[in-house]
Amino acid sequence: MKSLIKNAKIVNEGQIFESDLLIENDLISKIAKNIPESEADKVIDATGKYLLPGVIDDQVHFREPGLTNKGDIASESKSAIAGGVTSFIDQPNTVPNAVTQELLEEKYKLGAEKSYANYSFSMGGTNDNLEEVLKTNPKNVSAIKLFLGSSTGNMLVDNPETLEKIFSSTKMLICVHCEDEDTIKANTEKYKSEYGDDIPVKFHHLIRSEGACYKSSSKAIELAQKTGARLHIFHLSTAKETALFRNDIPLKDKKITAEVCVHHLTFTNDDYETKGSLIKWNPAVKTQADKDGLWEALLDDRIDVIATDHAPHTWEEKQNLYTSCPSGAPLVQHSLPVMLENYHNGKISLEKLVEKMCHNPAILFEVDKRGFVKEGYKADLVLIDMDNPWTIAKDNILYKCGWSPLEGTNLKSKITQTFVNGHLAYDNGIFSEEKHGERLEFDR
Numbered sequence: 001m002k003s004l005i006k007n008a009k010i011v012n013e014g015q016i017f018e019s020d021l022l023i024e025n026d027l028i029s030k031i032a033k034n035i036p037e038s039e040a041d042k043v044i045d046a047t048g049k050y051l052l053p054g055v056i057d058d059q060v061h062f063r064e065p066g067l068t069n070k071g072d073i074a075s076e077s078k079s080a081i082a083g084g085v086t087s088f089i090d091q092p093n094t095v096p097n098a099v100t101q102e103l104l105e106e107k108y109k110l111g112a113e114k115s116y117a118n119y120s121f122s123m124g125g126t127n128d129n130l131e132e133v134l135k136t137n138p139k140n141v142s143a144i145k146l147f148l149g150s151s152t153g154n155m156l157v158d159n160p161e162t163l164e165k166i167f168s169s170t171k172m173l174i175c176v177h178c179e180d181e182d183t184i185k186a187n188t189e190k191y192k193s194e195y196g197d198d199i200p201v202k203f204h205h206l207i208r209s210e211g212a213c214y215k216s217s218s219k220a221i222e223l224a225q226k227t228g229a230r231l232h233i234f235h236l237s238t239a240k241e242t243a244l245f246r247n248d249i250p251l252k253d254k255k256i257t258a259e260v261c262v263h264h265l266t267f268t269n270d271d272y273e274t275k276g277s278l279i280k281w282n283p284a285v286k287t288q289a290d291k292d293g294l295w296e297a298l299l300d301d302r303i304d305v306i307a308t309d310h311a312p313h314t315w316e317e318k319q320n321l322y323t324s325c326p327s328g329a330p331l332v333q334h335s336l337p338v339m340l341e342n343y344h345n346g347k348i349s350l351e352k353l354v355e356k357m358c359h360n361p362a363i364l365f366e367v368d369k370r371g372f373v374k375e376g377y378k379a380d381l382v383l384i385d386m387d388n389p390w391t392i393a394k395d396n397i398l399y400k401c402g403w404s405p406l407e408g409t410n411l412k413s414k415i416t417q418t419f420v421n422g423h424l425a426y427d428n429g430i431f432s433e434e435k436h437g438e439r440l441e442f443d444r
Helices: 073-082 101-114 160-169 181-195 201-207 210-227 262-266 269-279 288-299 335-344 350-365
Strands: 002-012 015-024 027-032 042-045 050-053 055-060 085-090 118-121 144-147 174-177 231-233 256-261 305-307 381-385 414-420 423-427
Touching: 002 350, 002 381, 015 350, 050 350, 055 073, 055 256, 055 305, 055 335, 055 350, 073 085, 073 101, 073 414, 073 423, 085 414, 101 118, 144 160, 160 210, 174 210, 181 201, 181 210, 201 269, 210 231, 210 256, 256 262, 256 288, 262 288, 262 305, 262 335, 305 335, 305 350, 335 350, 335 381, 335 414
Parallel strands: 002 042, 002 050, 055 085, 085 118, 144 174, 174 231, 231 256, 256 305
Antiparallel strands: 002 015, 015 027, 050 381, 381 414, 414 423
């Protein structure tokens, strides 16, 4: 099967240029002007549209197995491709937790059967599974994931000896959620003594505070420097933490890297008043000064990638009192369109956006032949109409949970087509479910 995209504005490696692009089976076979239509079985006229590499989201929670009332691999991967995300890395805090090689491979089987996007599943570390962690294959598993703040099941790694053993024993990329559990517990008790279980959500950023984040992330970095571990810190939420990271060396040479999520670039604690628990995340959305600091670090390359931490919960769960209301929200369908609003508003260039959402995740995780628009690379591609306004609403939200904290948001750009491995998986609101995504491979 050969598909030809004509007259697209291709955004790749710091350049925007108009060209045709020929897809042959699952690969980009030719990028050139005036490729004859006779070379293809299918032709798409992309005049006026922008062609981007598919987004690689390095942190999602698609909830399968065990939590499929919230979301599942099929529903959330369809949401992803509708949002231009062609590859995702799912986290191990499903039920059961993916903390043995057997349980991890069961998730990969589910991915092969159900995912419409390309997929990888991280191996989870605990206080007592080092032997299993060390069996992880770096060629076909994205990373080791450690929760240094509480999570589902038995995944809090709070034993200093265990942490140092993991950091010093594996050459794999270690991804961490950094919040200091003791600080959070003390802060929670303080507010519970005044409000009981009905703590106003506006205090969430003071409970899961700047201090809790900085204490944990600075310790993780100190340990990585001591052991030589390859460390990636997920979802930075404070300006203070950004000072811990470097921008004076190329990404490929960095041993310590950082991610920021769309919600921490979008909301502040002032939004708790109108959004309430719908924007209750861990780490918490914090102040305007924090948001400004995260943007600054993103643009000057101390922060390397943008992700979602896509984490759906049911509407009913999110109406619970503070202490029983789960943290997290769905974002994977809307991350690219929301970030494109920041392009329209002059906050970030298209080239930089593609760097942070497509190129850098591929470089950072050493994803094989994805994340760029290059001949010989997998044809994971997204076509965007930059002038096609729409509004996020109940009837176009695709998440299984059926809601979004962004409902009512007006957007200027619309994703019109998404190719996954050369297959036109999404075309102007219509899904083709003939093919599933592929397991990501890593060039390590």
